[in-house]
Amino acid sequence: MSARVTAFDVAARAGVSQSAVSRVFSGASASGETVRKVREAAEALGYRPNVLARSLITGRSRIVGMVVAYLDNPFYPDALERFSRAFQSEGYHTMLFTLPESAPERECDRIVQQMLDHQVDGLVLASVGLSDALAARCAAAGIPVVLFNRGQSGSALAQVTSANRAGGAKVAEFLIAAGHRRIGHISGWQGSSTGRDRTQGFIEALRAAGWELAGIEEGRYDHGAAIRAADRLIENDVDALFVGNDHMAFAVMDHLRFTRGLSVPEDVSVIGYDDVPMAAWAGYELTTVRQPVGRMVSAAVAALLRQMEDMSAQAGIEEIDGPLILRGSARRPEGLT
Amino acid sequence: MSARVTAFDVAARAGVSQSAVSRVFSGASASGETVRKVREAAEALGYRPNVLARSLITGRSRIVGMVVAYLDNPFYPDALERFSRAFQSEGYHTMLFTLPESAPERECDRIVQQMLDHQVDGLVLASVGLSDALAARCAAAGIPVVLFNRGQSGSALAQVTSANRAGGAKVAEFLIAAGHRRIGHISGWQGSSTGRDRTQGFIEALRAAGWELAGIEEGRYDHGAAIRAADRLIENDVDALFVGNDHMAFAVMDHLRFTRGLSVPEDVSVIGYDDVPMAAWAGYELTTVRQPVGRMVSAAVAALLRQMEDMSAQAGIEEIDGPLILRGSARRPEGLT
DNA sequence: TTGAAAGCGGTACCAG
DNA sequence: CTGGTACCGCTTTCAA
Numbered sequence: 001m002s003a004r005v006t007a008f009d010v011a012a013r014a015g016v017s018q019s020a021v022s023r024v025f026s027g028a029s030a031s032g033e034t035v036r037k038v039r040e041a042a043e044a045l046g047y048r049p050n051v052l053a054r055s056l057i058t059g060r061s062r063i064v065g066m067v068v069a070y071l072d073n074p075f076y077p078d079a080l081e082r083f084s085r086a087f088q089s090e091g092y093h094t095m096l097f098t099l100p101e102s103a104p105e106r107e108c109d110r111i112v113q114q115m116l117d118h119q120v121d122g123l124v125l126a127s128v129g130l131s132d133a134l135a136a137r138c139a140a141a142g143i144p145v146v147l148f149n150r151g152q153s154g155s156a157l158a159q160v161t162s163a164n165r166a167g168g169a170k171v172a173e174f175l176i177a178a179g180h181r182r183i184g185h186i187s188g189w190q191g192s193s194t195g196r197d198r199t200q201g202f203i204e205a206l207r208a209a210g211w212e213l214a215g216i217e218e219g220r221y222d223h224g225a226a227i228r229a230a231d232r233l234i235e236n237d238v239d240a241l242f243v244g245n246d247h248m249a250f251a252v253m254d255h256l257r258f259t260r261g262l263s264v265p266e267d268v269s270v271i272g273y274d275d276v277p278m279a280a281w282a283g284y285e286l287t288t289v290r291q292p293v294g295r296m297v298s299a300a301v302a303a304l305l306r307q308m309e310d311m312s313a314q315a316g317i318e319e320i321d322g323p324l325i326l327r328g329s330a331r332r333p334e335g336l337t
Numbered sequence: 338m339s340a341r342v343t344a345f346d347v348a349a350r351a352g353v354s355q356s357a358v359s360r361v362f363s364g365a366s367a368s369g370e371t372v373r374k375v376r377e378a379a380e381a382l383g384y385r386p387n388v389l390a391r392s393l394i395t396g397r398s399r400i401v402g403m404v405v406a407y408l409d410n411p412f413y414p415d416a417l418e419r420f421s422r423a424f425q426s427e428g429y430h431t432m433l434f435t436l437p438e439s440a441p442e443r444e445c446d447r448i449v450q451q452m453l454d455h456q457v458d459g460l461v462l463a464s465v466g467l468s469d470a471l472a473a474r475c476a477a478a479g480i481p482v483v484l485f486n487r488g489q490s491g492s493a494l495a496q497v498t499s500a501n502r503a504g505g506a507k508v509a510e511f512l513i514a515a516g517h518r519r520i521g522h523i524s525g526w527q528g529s530s531t532g533r534d535r536t537q538g539f540i541e542a543l544r545a546a547g548w549e550l551a552g553i554e555e556g557r558y559d560h561g562a563a564i565r566a567a568d569r570l571i572e573n574d575v576d577a578l579f580v581g582n583d584h585m586a587f588a589v590m591d592h593l594r595f596t597r598g599l600s601v602p603e604d605v606s607v608i609g610y611d612d613v614p615m616a617a618w619a620g621y622e623l624t625t626v627r628q629p630v631g632r633m634v635s636a637a638v639a640a641l642l643r644q645m646e647d648m649s650a651q652a653g654i655e656e657i658d659g660p661l662i663l664r665g666s667a668r669r670p671e672g673l674t
Numbered sequence: 675t676t677g678a679a680a681g682c683g684g685t686a687c688c689a690g
Numbered sequence: 691c692t693g694g695t696a697c698c699g700c701t702t703t704c705a706a
Contacts, residue, residue: 006683017693022685031691046474051454052393053683057698061389063432071418077408084435093455095400096433098421117388118430137383343699354677359701368675390699394682680703688695 005047014041025049055119064122064304065115067097069104075274075293076126079148082297083124090305095120099128109134116141122304124148127192130157144307144315146300149291151193151317158307158315160300162291164194167323168201168244171271171289174325175240176209180269183211184238186219186229186252188245188273198244198273214238219245227255234260240269248272249288271325290324342384351378362386392456401459401641402452404434406441412611412630413463416485419634420461427642432457436465446471453478459641461485464529467494481644481652483637486628488530488654495644495652497637499628501531504660505538505581508608508626511662512577513546517606520548521575523556523566523589525582525610535581535610551575556582564592571597577606585609586625608662627661 007021014021014037023030024038026049041047055061064087071077084094095118097111108128115123116137123138126148130138135155138145147159175183185202188195203213215236217229226248233241234256243249249272256262256270264270271287299318306313344358351358351374360367361375363386378384392398401424408414421431432455434448445465452460453474460475463485467475472492475482484496512520522539525532540550552573554566563585570578571593580586586609593599593607601607608624636655643650 004683008683018683019685019693019695020691022683023692026685028686029691034691046477048450048454050393050456050683052389052398052456053698054685055698056387056389056393056683056700057685059698066433071414074411074414077411077414077417080414080433081408081435084433085437088434093451094433096403096417096421096431097425098418100422113385114430117385119387119389140383341699345699355700356677356679356702357675359699360676363701365701366675371675387699390682391701392682393684393699394701396682676706678704678706680701682701683698685698686696688693690692690694 004050005045007047007049009045010038010041010047013045014038022049026054059119060121061119062091063093063095063118063120064124064308065095065097065112065118065120066124066126067099067108067111067115067128068126069099069128070101071098073274075149075291078293079126079297082294083301086297086301090301092121104128112138116143122146122308124300124304125150127194129192130155142311144304146304148300149194149296151197153193156315158300158303159317160296160303160320161194161197161318162296162320162323164197164323165201165204166321167273167289167291168198168203168242169205170323170325171198171242172202172205172209174287175242175269175271176206176211178240178269180240181211182214182236182238183240183242184215184217184233184236185213186217186226186233186241186243186245186248189220190218195244202242202244219243219248223248223251226252230255231260234262234268238268241271243270243272245273288326290326292320292322292324295322296320341387342382344384344386346382347375347378347384350382351375363391396456397458398456399428400430400432400455400457401461401645402432402434402449402455402457403461403463404436404445404448404452404465405463406436406465407438408435410611412486412628415630416463416634419631420638423634423638427638429458441465449475453480459483459645461637461641462487464531466529467492479648481641483641485637486531486633488534490530493652495637495640496654497633497640497657498531498534498655499633499657499660501534501660502538502541503658504610504626504628505535505540505579506542507660507662508579509539509542509546511624512579512606512608513543513548515577515606517577518548519551519573519575520577520579521552521554521570521573522550523554523563523570523578523580523582523585526557527555532581539579539581556580556585560585560588563589567592568597571599571605575605578608580607580609582610625663627663629657629659629661632659633657 007018010021011018016034020034021038024035068076087094099107109131112134123145127150129152135157145157147157149161151159151161187199190196215233217232219226219229230252243252249270253264253270256268257264262268273289299320344355347358348355353371357371358375361372405413424431436444446468449471460482464487466489472494482494484494486498488496488498524536527533552570554569556563556566567589580589586607590601590607593605594601599605610626636657
């Protein structure tokens with residue numbers, strides 16, 4: 001509707017050149033007098049620099065692209081909010097994408113390509129992988145990528161996860177200490193590093209203590225699959241269940257209690273990964289493994305900034321220590337926001 | 338690192354003019370032969386049009402800005418995911434902002450201004466208001482704005498909420514039907530339309546049935562405040578509590594059960610707004626009011642698209658019918674994703 | 675249909 | 691410090 005106000009308009013009103021206006025708004029050197037006149041004129045006209053034009057010439061958009069597979073596991077909204085705030089405070093903006101439930105892995109490439117088209121300065125991929133071809137493209141374009149909560153072996157991309165293996169081991173120790181001997185496992189997707197690592201750490205620690213799994217099933221992302229897996233394990237008489245999958249623990253426990261009439265944790269102990277906020281808020285008798293979200297996000301942001309600011313910075317793999325087992329206490333654990 | 342591939346490079350390789358390349362990629366008329374040559378050259382060079390440059394000249398960025406106050410109420414991640422997908426499928430990208438917990442209302446203007454600098458084509462504000470000054474600025478810039486889950490009376494902005502008043506009334510009827518007579522209310526923030534409407538509908542329906550509130554407190558956003566409010570109401574002997582605030586119901590119930598040793602819902606019935614996903618997943622004995630998220634998002638998206646596509650479209654206020662009371666069943670209600 | 679040229683709204687380098 | 695000017699990468703007249 002209204003005619004766009006450009007730097008020329010401001011220049012004309014302030015009686016200076018357009019270059020002067022540009023300098024004032026990009027923080028380059030200008031005399032106090034010039035600054036004053038320009039600011040005044042800009043204010044009067046309601047002028048604001050067009051970020052697109054600026055990005056076009058500087059080659060930096062100050063936008064980071066963020067891809068998240070899904071948000072129904074409360075771990076991700078939490079992380080997303082932290083990412084968003086962190087980037088904002090560094091002067092970056094966040095362009096968000098979520099993947100369709102149908103073909104997440106396949107869509108990811110398409111979406112990353114779109115972000116590249118938008119000239120993003122960096123990319124965060126939460127719980128999704130990237131094809132080698134596209135990783136190469138990003139590298140060629142000089143766009144740093146950070147994989148969050150997912151490792152991709154053999155890739156040169158920066159990666160941040162928590163110590164999933166240690167987390168899995170902790171669970172084993174926890175269950176053994178609680179006196180459980182027939183322990184079942186519904187694993188996370190074995191195609192993901194987090195899934196594999198948790199399972200591996202769990203089994204190893206069990207073995208180190210002289211025990212074997214009473215049964216193992218792959219749960220992947222599907223509630224139904226997780227529930228069927230739980231059924232099979234229960235038939236097999238397990239008295240404890242480690243659900244390594246992202247947010248299946250509630251579904252499983254629900255099923256055990258209300259379909260099978262078992263009491264948790266008296267009949268079967270259930271322990272899951274990631275579901276802390278819900279478990280905590282609900283004061284539920286579910287024991288969960290809490291990943292150190294805050295530190296994971298900080299590490300990812302730092303890694304990305306480092307690479308965006310300094311082209312020569314190396315992409316590294318960071319494993320943030322300290323997955324924490326929270327007994328499903330009746331009270332909300334302190335320190336949880 | 339690598340030299341950027343531009344339309345000129347493609348043109349040179351294809352033996353056509355740069356204009357021709359542009360036409361091919363913007364879908365304008367070009368002969369089949371030209372299209373073939375250009376596509377081939379582009380493919381070989383790995384060319385992709387620079388969206389920034391395109392937006393700069395067309396004046397349309399195909400980006401919608403989205404501001405969300407917080408994501409720790411599961412209602413918002415749910416909505417956000419739906420928004421993101423809807424916009425993606427319409428060829429729009431989403432730029433996300435979250436507000437700092439400290440000064441959300443004040444920061445909102447600053448952030449909206451930043452989005453305008455980025456030349457967004459439209460704005461969605463979830464649960465936050467906009468100053469009149471900035472609303473005017475958006476209008477002047479021809480940028481449509483939709484307020485989601487928040488009304489702002491007297492503003493010309495498009496607004497989508499659910500029928501909060503009817504929802505509040507339903508809660509009253511529900512509690513009365515359950516035989517409660519000493520009913521307390523912890524309201525949502527009375528500075529927001531949703532908070533006011535829920536409370537008003539609740540009180541009116543109570544009154545229509547011949548009852549008065551046994552007590553009312555304002556909970557606002559703070560867990561602590563909500564808990565203290567609950568304490569005061571309990572001292573006042575209420576046997577039912579309607580928590581109109583966004584995601585306080587769990588905190589309140591938690592407190593009642595584990596600090597005060599009351600059983601819910603036997604001693605006190607608690608009913609909240611919005612917390613359905615958690616309640617459902619946890620199979621918790623909490624009765625919640627579920628807002629029709631899907632339809633709310635669809636309406637908001639439609640309203641925004643309409644205005645973005647057709648400058649003459651009117652901004653309207655839509656109240657989506659059908660807040661639903663879900664008894665805190667042991668099983669996850671069907672139809673919840 | 676096609677190519678040449680004029681911008682879109684800025685930044686950056688230049689000589690003054 | 692200042693103004694002039696080339697240029698970022700693309701879209702869009704305009705003649706041919």
